[in-house]
Structures are given as C-alpha cells and as structure tokens.
Amino acid sequence: MGRAFEYRKARKMKRWAGMAKAFTKVSREINIAIKEGGPDPDYNPRLRLAIANSKAVNMPKANVDAAIKRATDKDSASYDEVTFEGYGPHGIAILVEATSDNNNRTVANIRHVFSKYGGSMGVNGSVDYMFSRKGQFKVKREDLEGDLEEIELELIDAGLDSIEQDEDEITFYTAFEDFGKFQHELEERNIEVDNAELVRIPSHTKKLSDAEADAVIKLIDMLEEDDDVANVFHTMDESE
Template structure:
C-alpha cells in the first residue's frame, strides 16, 4: 500500500480518536441548528441530523440535551459558519470549513497555519471551482434491499450509492437536493447514521511520498484547530 493510502487510514483514525474534538464539533453543529430552526428536532430537520451525528461519535444523551438547552438560552454563544480556501504545498487545493464565535481569531489561525507549513491562503472562490458540493448520508447496510432503496430514492435526488467497509451505505446527492434526500430517507423509515455536506474534488493530484508528507503536516495542523470543522483537499489518496 502507498503512503497516501496509509495517510487516509491514519487520518480517519485520528479524526475519530479525539473525543473532545468530536464533542466540540457536534456541540457547535447543534448550536447552529438550534439557532437556525429552533430547539425542537421534530420541526427542525437540521437539528435531527445534528443529534444523529452527535450520537454517531458517542456523545452522551445528557451532553446532547445540555447542548440544546445552552443553544436555546438568551445568553447562547453565536457561531458563524465560515469557509476558507487555499493551497497546501505542491499545488494541492484545500477547503477549510469552520464554526467560530470569533472570526478574527479563526482567520488569523488559518492564515498562520497555511503560511507556516508551506501553503497559502487564497480568496473566496480561488479553489472552490475544483470541487463539487455534495450531501452524503450514511445508513446501515443491514436488511436493506439496495436495489429497491436506490429506485425509491432516485426521485429524491439520490445520485450515487456506495458500500463502505464499516457496513454502511453512503448515499450521495447534489447540495441542492440534500433536503429532498433527507426527506426521502425519513419517508422510507431509514435511520440515518450520520449526514454531512462534503466537497468532492473534480480531479486529484498524485504526489510523491515526500510531497504527501508536506501536505499532511498542513492538513493535520488545520484539523487540530478548535474552530475547524472539516478540511477537504484534492490530493490523491488512492495509491
């Protein structure tokens, strides 16, 4: 297996290894969802998914309930969702999604990381055109008639379905069809394990092992920042 493949595995393990980071991310997703649509998940589809994502990282129910209560209070912190674009070393395009209560701090930190690790922070739109904005839902691949499910969901915006090693099905849709596919899954009584919006590169860059190491350093430092929610890039991870 190549270094990029090892990196992909290590990156995935690292992402879920830090419980504190995961809980912080889940809490901010809940806070943003409550601010957007209220504290009742029955009437707030984004909050339903935020709660499901929190459960997926083993966030205790007490923590979830407390996060909703905090977000509902008049003194609740307000988080802004900000996206940054730039380049890692060797021309790798990077999109960084953040949720922050202090945009000045966040942009300063992100700019510093890009600069320190051989990259450069760009302007809005500088790399976005290299990616497609997709929604991805993870559902259990147990007792599911895959072909029938696919037929049922095509009219709800399903674009692609992939089986994953973890025993899940990944269902992809265009960003604009995210809500429609969510509604379709609910109508079919399919429990969603997790759901998120991702940036899928239209093409990838293949690097040498040494170049991959350079990019990893920058990506890892970005993911360690407390305001960073997701990091996407177009480095080839399949080799």
C-alpha cells in the same frame, strides 16, 4: 503501499476520533441549527440531523441536552459558518470549513497554519470551483433492509446522485440542494443514518510522492487540530 494510501486509511479510522473535538463539532452544529430553526427537532431538520450525528460519536444525552440548553440561552455565543481557501505544498488545493464565534481569531489561526506549514491562503473563490458540494449519508449495511438496487431506484426521485459501498457501509450522495429532501425521505422510510453531512468532492486530484504527501498531510493535520475547524477538503490523490 503509498504514504497517501496509508493516510486515507488513517483518516477513515480517526474520523470523529478525539472525543473532545467530536463533541465540540456536534455542539456547535446544534447551536447553529437552533439559531436558524428553533429548539424543537420535530420542526427543525438540521437539529434532528445534529442530534443523530451526536449518537454516531457516542455523545452522552446529557451533553446533547446541555448543548441545546446553551443554544436557547439568548446570551449564549452564536457561531457562524465560514470557509477558507488556499493551497498547500505542491499545488494541492485546500478548502477549510469552520464554525466560529470570533472570526478575527479564526482567520488569524488558519492563516498562521497555512503559512507555517508551506501553504498560502487565497481569496474566496480561489479553489471553491474545484469542488462539488454534495450531501453524504452513511448507513450501516446491516441496518438497511431490502434489495439495494430496488432501494436505489426508489431513492432517485428523492435526489439520490450516486452510491458507494464496502463490506460494512453504504454511502449515498445527493446534490447539495437535495440534502434536506433526501434526509426526509430516509426518515420516512425509517432508514437509520449512521452519519450525514455536506462534503466537498474534488473535480480532479493530484498524485504526489510519499515525501510530498507527508508535507500536505502535516498541514491538513494542523488545520484539523484547530477547535474552530470542522472539515478540511483537498485535491490530493489518496488512492494506492
């Protein structure tokens, strides 16, 4: 099997791995959600989603409550969502999503990683057009009751775009603008979501040799190690 395929498997296994990193990501999402829509999850869909995702990473309720309390403190730090675009080795487009309370620090850190590991940062819009922003909802197959084909037909009106599935998990995709509507529809149907987020799907990918893939993987890994980085998307082909 190719190195890129091994990388894809490793990334799937380590998604949300690293307790401190996962908790930081959820805490910042709670902060942003509360600053935007208030501290009551009944009236704040984004906060409900953040709390639901906290369960997916086994974040203790005490930590969640503490994050909510910090976010409601008027003197607490406020986080902004920022994106960075650029290229990695061998022409692979890379888009980085981050949450930051100090944009100058974050810019400097991301630029340094790109430069050190064979990439280069670009201007806004330089690679964004290569990705489609989608809503992604993951549901454990065992938690989904009923016939999947029937459920699929019923969810189309709520914005369902496509479905992927494996033995254990079903993934629903929606258009970016339908994310909130689809989230509400799943809540109304009492379908428990294991994880939900906005992702960026590349319109095309590029196949690399194992050695070339190693260089790109190193850059991505180092970007993901930064505390401000929430997600890294790229155009490297991860298939076998």
